[in-house]
Amino acid sequence: MKIGITGATGQLGRLVVGKLKERVQTVELVALVRTPTSAVDLGVETRAFDYNAPLASALQGxxxxxxxxxNELGKRAEQHARVLDAAKEAGVKWIVYTSLLHADRSSLSLATEHILTEKALTTSGIPFTILRNGWYTENYTASIPGAVQGGAFLGSAGNGRISSVARADLAEAAAVVLTTGEHRGRIYELASDQSYTLTDLAAELSKQTGKLIPYHDLSEADYAAALVSAGLSEELAQAFASFDVGASRGDLFDDGKELSALLGRPTTPLADVVRQALV
Structure with a gap:
């Protein structure tokens, strides 16, 4: 059996490969990446693979x-459709896709391309499983250095509860699904056991640093402007500010605990991810 992993040199992909190596033999894994030389350190077979022009030959076997x-917003639905066509031509027997938490009802702009891909999967004729991944906790902890330096954690999520997940937990879930049981046809909503507000996150950060770092809730426009001043492009700043507003509406919340059920253990606590970010 061969398991192919697209985007294997990405932040999630590298973790998935590592988790799979703990569960199956290395010879069973194939890293599908745009630049194979960048994946040499993964220690598995690598093949050139581009979402923009996926070749069925790269998926043979x-x-x-x-x-x-x-990760190219606005292009993903078309890219994913091309990958599905190549997979069908190559005879791939099962596809596991990383989607977005509650993509079918989320107000996040990201949801549209995920839903289009999910629909393409259902009509592809290839058996599939959909992993609707929750927000990465690291998306928030990446702001910790700036918050510590500036003395406040900024956002526009209001009091919205967030069930974000450590990226490693989602990687492990993918590895579990690919190597155990019967998951075909299933859609999993993958979120943390624990939810929090950004006020809670700021309090945890204050606790671990010994400094008072409050959460300052801003309007969407003001938060976008703050992100631009921190170095983000206008496009990305507007996107991330809108994601925070989505959090205020509950788009990043789920209490179904499907992820911990898959993992067979509790999800990684927020405090642990904050601690790792401070190292």
């Missing part, structure tokens, strides 16, 4: 394919 969603 692969039984199971983990399709990690691309």
């Amino acid at each position: 692969i039984d199971y394919l983990l399709l990690i969603s691309g």
Whole structure:
């Protein structure tokens, strides 16, 4: 059996490969990456693979394919459709796709491309499983250095509760699904056991640093402007500010505990991810 992992040199992909190596033999894994030389350190077979022009020949012999969603916003639905066509031509027997938490009802702009991909999967004729991944906790902890330096954690999420997940937990879930049981046809909503507000996150950060770092809730426009001043492009700043507003509406919340059920253990606590970010 061969398991192919697209985007294997990305932040999630590298973790998935590591988790899979703990569960199956290395010879069963194929890293599908744009630049194979960048994946040499993964210690598995590598093949050139581009979401913009995926070749069926690169998928020959692969039984199971983990399709990690691309990172080019606005292009992903078309890219993923091309990957599905290549997978069908190559005879891939099962596709596991990383989607977005509650993509079918989320107000996040990201949801549209995920839903289009999910629909393409259902009509592809290839057996599939959909992992609707929750927000990465690291998306928030990446702001910790700036918060510590500036003395406040900024956002526009209001009092919205967030069930974000450590990226490593989602990688482990993908590895579990690919190597155990019967998951075909299933859609999993993957979120943390624990939810928090950004006020809670700021309090945890204050506790661990010994400094008072309050949460300052801003309007969407003001938060976007703050992100631009921190170095983000206008486009990315507007996107991330809108994601925070989505959090205020509950788009990043889920209490179903499907992730911990898959893992067979509690999800990684927020405090642990904050602690790692401070190292």
